[in-house]
Every structure is written in C-alpha cells, then in structure tokens.
Amino acid sequence: MATPRVLLIDDERAVVGLLALALKDAGYQADVEHTGTAAVGRLSDEVYDAVITDLRLEDMTGIDILRIACKRYPSPAVLIMTGYGSVDSAVEAMKLGAADYLTKPVYPQELLLTLDRALQHRQLLSELDALRQRVGQLQLDDLIGISPALQTVFRTIQRIARTDVTVLITGESGTGKELVARAIHNHSSRAAHPFLTVNCSALTETLLESELFGHAKGAFTGAIVAKKGLFEDADGGTLLLDEIGDMELGAQAALLRVLESGEVRRVGETRPVGVDVRIVASTNRDLENAIREGKFREDLYYRLRVVPVDIPPLRKRLDDVLPLAQHFLARYAPRFNRGNVRLAKETGEALLRYTWPGNVRELEHAIERALLLSDGDVLLPEDLPPEVSSPPASRANTMQLTLAEMERQHILERLDQCSGNRSEAARQLGISRNTLARKLKSYGFSDEETNEASDEAFP
Template identity: 45%
Template sequence: MTDSAPSGPIDILVIEDDPDLRQLLLDELTDADHRCAGKGDLSSARQWLAEEAPQLVISDLHLPDGNGLDLLEELHRLPVRPAFIAITAFGTIDQAVDALKRGADDFLTKPLDLDHFSLSVTRTLQRQQLEQELGYYRRLLDQGEFHGMIGRSPAMRQLFTQIRQVAQADGPVLVTGESGVGKELVARAIHRESDRRNGPFIALNCGGIAANLLESELFGHAAGAFTGATKARRGLFAAADGGTLMLDEIGEMPMEMQSSLLRILQDGKVRPVGSNAEQSLDVRIIAATHRELPDEVAEGRFREDLFYRLETFALDVPPLRQRGDDIERLIAHLIHQFNGRRQQPVDGLSTEALNLLKRYPFPGNVRELGNIVERAVTFCTGRLIGPEHLPDRVHQLPVSPPAASGNRWQPPTEDDTLVSLEAVERSYIQYVLNQVEGNKKQAADILNIGRRTLYRWLETDD
C-alpha cells in the first residue's frame, strides 16, 4: 500500500507524518476491507479532500505543517462531514476533552493498541451510519412523507388533503394523471386512510388482461362455465370484499365490461360467469387512468353514465414538472433507497447535475425520475452524481417556441386598445399549439400546465 489512493471511492483517509505508522494503519484498515488513502501532512491532505469525500478521517494532531484539529474545523464546513478520529503521542485529559468538544468522534494515544484502533474505527463508522439514517428520516418528515409519497409543494399538499377527505366517504373514486405520477400510491393512500384499512387492497391493470379473460378475472366463474373451468373460482371482486379494488387503466376496459361494472356500482352484486346466483359484496372501487375520459366519452369509447358515476370523487395527480422543489426531495429519497444496494453510498448530486434535472420536463414523471436516479447511482463511482451519470435526453433542453423575427408571438389588440389577460393567455396558448403542430402534450409541457388544464382552456375557447 502506498500513499497514493487506490482507484474508486475511498472510505478512510489516514494523516500521519510517521511513514512506518501510517503504512501499518493503512495495512490494518485494508485487511478489514476498507478502501483507504494516506497522507503525511495537512497540505497534501487538504488537496486530496478537495476532490474526495471519505467517510472517516484519522489524523495525528501534531503534524509538520499544523494541528490536525484545524483540519477538523474545516471539515465541519463541508456539506457532508466525515467522521474524525484524533491520534496523538502527547495525550492528556485536557487535550482529549478539547478534541471531543471540537467535534472529534474519538481520541487515541500512541503507542496505539491495534485492537483498540480497529474497534474505534468500527464503532465510529457504525455511529456515523446511524446518524445519517436518523438524519434521513428527520429530513423525510420535513419533506412531507405521506403513505410513500414525498412532497411539500402546494399541489401535493392539496392532494394529501383531498385523499384524507375522500377516504372518509365510501363511493367510487377516479384518480387521473399522466403515466408515472403515482396513481397506485394515491389509491393505496385512500385505502389506508379509510375505515377499510384492515381489509384487502387489490389492484388490477385492465389493459394487461385480454378482454375475453377480464370478466372471469373480475367476477369469477362457476365450474364448467367454459372449456377448462374444471372448478369454481372466485374473482377479484370477491377477494376484495370488505376492502378496496383498484381498477388501473380503466380507460382500456371493453364497453361490455363497463356495463357490468356500472351495474355493480349501482347494486353491489356480482354474478360469476356461468352462474345464476348473485353475491352481495362490500367493495370500494378506485379507478385510475392516464387518458382524458371526457374525450373517450366523446369518441364513444367510454360510457358516459359510468364516467359520471366514477367522477363523484375525482382526484388529479399533478405531473412532476408542476411540483417545484419536490424534485429535490424525491431525488434525496431515491438516492437513499438505491444506496442500500451499494457498498459505497452516494451523498447527492453536483450542482450542475441537479440543475439539469430541474429544467428537464420529465414526460415519464416520478417513474422516469426513479429510473434516472437508479441509473446514476449505479454508474457513479464517487460520492456525487455528476452530469456524466445522467442519460443523454436530460442534457437536452425542452422544446420552446421559436423566436425567429418573422414568427414571434404578438399580443392581441383590439383597435390598438389594451385587452384582457384572458385574451392574452388564449392567444399565447394558441400560438404554442400552432408551433408544435397541435401536439397537446408537448404544448402542455412548454406551457408548464397539465393537459387537463389545457383541455379546459380549449373547451372554453370553443
């Protein structure tokens, strides 16, 4: 082992001017599977620490160019301070008390007992990990954790309030929002906040089952109802009795099944396929979709009466791009989650990487953010995620309206008089739609509004 650091992230930095003792400590730490580096003075240690972020610094107090406790003061100013063990050949009680008061995690005197040294390193690292875990959970509480959802933005606080309110009722709920926003988390939160929390919660993706099998999956079947049905089987409605059944992607449900679902919502009875007997069940339905159901109704693909029955309690989950600083809270939560799979944890993101993510529109929302952070944590070899760890699409700015002189938006006027704010907004929305050739999703991204909001504007305009 030499004073140069091995490749890859370092756990421990040893600062000791005695080369023989420094090498002995490095060998001891390496034998315990730590990755470590050694320096002989404060100057070279400071240069190294400017580029690296170890978990632990072990430093002699009397060094050729200063006192190791001066370095400890500097470590306190870092975003994530490493633990610190002080070593000295001139140990006194007053010196030990001073070191501990200034933030040292332990104080050892020479000649070192290597067993005591190893025990001190182990306990210090364990204590640091525990403090980081406690700090994470304290931050999580500050961030507004609610049944697995992270957020303190106004949009999410409003959603959490609506979930609590809707949970006290017992009618069907319609959860809408773009793909990846976390509609199933919302459904589970409603269930857990309700009096049904001790009953079953079952989720089914209506778009993931063939239409000819969906009826049997939901309602069950009697023995001999069809070829291969050798015995009776209860469906998901019966399995969810006393609890909640989430029907995800309700917009994919065939029209004939929509009629059956409407009947169940009206009378609470289910008839298994091939049976004449009806079963009375107590099941709350939570439907979810990324589609605009009013458009589906207009196109004849979704029953209007079922839509109105479902939207009695409608919750719209905001897209990530409308949640402000929640993105930073989510990134911290995801990094902690994925750190559990790594031997060397990641502390966070560089400023440049964070700025790239904050300006990215996230068409895939929280699910896409999770994939991006998992990829970054996997490929990051240091303590900070940098731009190089992010996928290429994040480096590209979102599309914005062109500013060519002959194609600029001009505010509307009426005989050179001032017009209302509403008229200005309508004009700009139409301008953006023209620039993206009518692509409503792209227009909503540029305008930083939800597609439902855009549709409401367009309906009013008509």
C-alpha cells in the first residue's frame, strides 16, 4: 500500500497535534482539522484511507462526519474517539459503519494498533470486492450478463461459432440480438471477412431480393446497372437477416432455394454463382405463430433454426440489470467527463423494480440520460427517466387485491425471476413442485408454458 492518508479531527488542538506527530512517525500522512465544517471540505476534495474523529465537535458530531465519509468512494475507515461515559454512542457509530472506537484519553500506541487493524480489514474487503466482480462478471466481447440465461447464450456462441450452422436468434426488441450475431461472427473463422446486416422488414419483396441476390442490368425498372447482392458481398463472412419474421413469402421461397443450393442467382440472370456465407437470422416475432397464420414458411423456419438462441427479456433476468448499468456507466461517464460517477443504492433499487419494456436498449438510454441530466459523483433516482424512478402502479394497488390475487401475483413474479424454472421457483416459494404446477394450471398455464429453459438443443 502507498503511504496511507489519515484525517484527524478534534477541537482539542493539543491532543490531535500529539496524535498527528505519532502517526507521521509511524509512516502515515496525517492531516488535522479542528472543526466539522473544515473536515467535510477536506473530505470532498481529497481521498483518505482513514478518518479519526472526536464524537463531539463544536459544529457537528462525529456521527455526521461518519455518514458523510461513508458516502465517499472509496470510503475511508472511520475511527471514533469518545470521552469517558459515551461508549453507547460509540457502539451506535459502529452500527452505522465505523470501523472501531477509541476511548479518551487516546494513547498513540493504542491509536496505531487500532488504525492498523482497521486499514487491514478495509484492504481485505476491497480485495474481496474485486474478486467477487471478477468471478461474477461473465463477459463475451461487449456482451454483459451474469444471469443463467445469458451464460447459456455465451456458451452456445462459443460452441457453435466455429461451425457453419445457421442460427436463429429470438428475443424482444432491445435484448441484444444483433450483438449476439456479431459475437458469433467475431468468434468464428470468418472474423476477418465481412459481417453484413439486412433489415428484412424495410424493403419490398423485389427490392429485398435484389438487395440479397443482386440483379442484372435492366432486370426491372430502375435497375440501370448490374449489382452484386449482399450474399456475394458477404462471401466468406456472415450475413445477418434481421427481422426475418417480416420477410414476405416470395422472398422466403427465394431465400430457401439459396440456403439449400448454396448458390445465388442475380435477379434477371440465369447463371448462378456459388457463395460461402454463414446465415444468422433474428426476429422479435413468434415465428411458430406466424407459421400457423400462414405468414412464415415452416420449411424455412426449420432450415434457419438449426441452432436456436433465445434471449429472454431483461425483466426475466434481473441479475443482469446492475452489471449492465455499471457497464453503460463505465462506457458513457468518460464521454461526459464524469469518470468517478456511481449509482446510489436507491438508484440501483429503482432499476431493479422497473420492468424494462425496451429491454437493454432502454436501460442504456436511461443511464446515458441520467449522466447528461445529473451532476456530482452519484446518480440519484430522480436522475432517471420518470417512468423508471416512480414505483409501478401494480405495487401501489396491492391494497385492493384479494388474498388469492396477491398469491397469484407473488407466484408469477417469482417464476418470472427464476426465468420460468419451476423447480427453482417452487424451492424459493417453499412449496412443492406439484403444488406449484397445480396453481399454475389454475391460472390457465399449460404444463409446457413455463417449463425450465432447457440447455439449448444442438444436434
């Protein structure tokens, strides 16, 4: 450790002068203040490893100093000095986070021992913190996620990236489908080749086919020159067919032919060319439903869904909310010159309470916006968008619910938090899996609907 920095606060000048000398002799860097106000000023300008304060100052108490010091990051170890007879307050201080207390008169030797012990303890805690972060934080490229669901996604990506199998990525808007597609590409032997994306919902059937497969000169009105399609441009690389659920049936048929033959034919040409492209498709639609409605070809669905990757909505993997928030904080804070900014505890709680209909994209924007609107080192709940910081109506309304309704809500929330894993939800609720199944059935769930997210099926 570098020379530890200590702030000594006491209005009895002779006492602190003596203690400061002892600290300096022992190799500490010691600053001295005689009033609370001056000490608080110091604490906001400088970083200290330890603060040693008298319990009773002229303008405030040692407890006030303690509260302020605890809000600093990194927070110093705080030692409280008390006069004879105020041990109760010292104990109170320890409950609030003080590292230790010393009864007056304080002897230098005793001070050094107590301080040394407090600093060692603090060091240990911060090492533990760092270790926890390293163990807990699983990251793949730019993808953050410690939830079991995301860890399964990471494992799938690593396992299939080097193969050429087609991947179908499903998930609500903003869950990270494109990021996952990029990670698959980056981890494949195709990484040095192009990764191209086409949005299948943005183009009419003819334009989409010409975009994907290219066209001959004069193939249709407006085709003034011959053009290569994305399949040829992406040769050797990966092509992401985004919003595949919105592709029109004619284009689906053409795509299926390419996937089956490995050849593309430019619109208006007879001669096909061979292409080597890995296809990743993504959608926020329920394709099985689209098949039932006759809007999506079943054969294409199975052709694409060789490896399915489903990314659950953020509200079903609350474990990821705070790591993602920290990730975006670390990404955006430097851009706004706010290197040291962190989340207040209440802000983290608000982030966990919200349901995130816009998923990770919405969280990213919320953090970016909070950084823009706030100042100071701590992001407060009121810096968040109003819909995030104000409590959801469903909780406010619990007063009017019947007992049965409350039970239902509680069970479904817990199941949600367990990503649909019934055994885990039952364990956490303290009921048997059968009881849970019976209750779910009475709420109208089939046996399948909430079943455990099985480890992805990969042939």
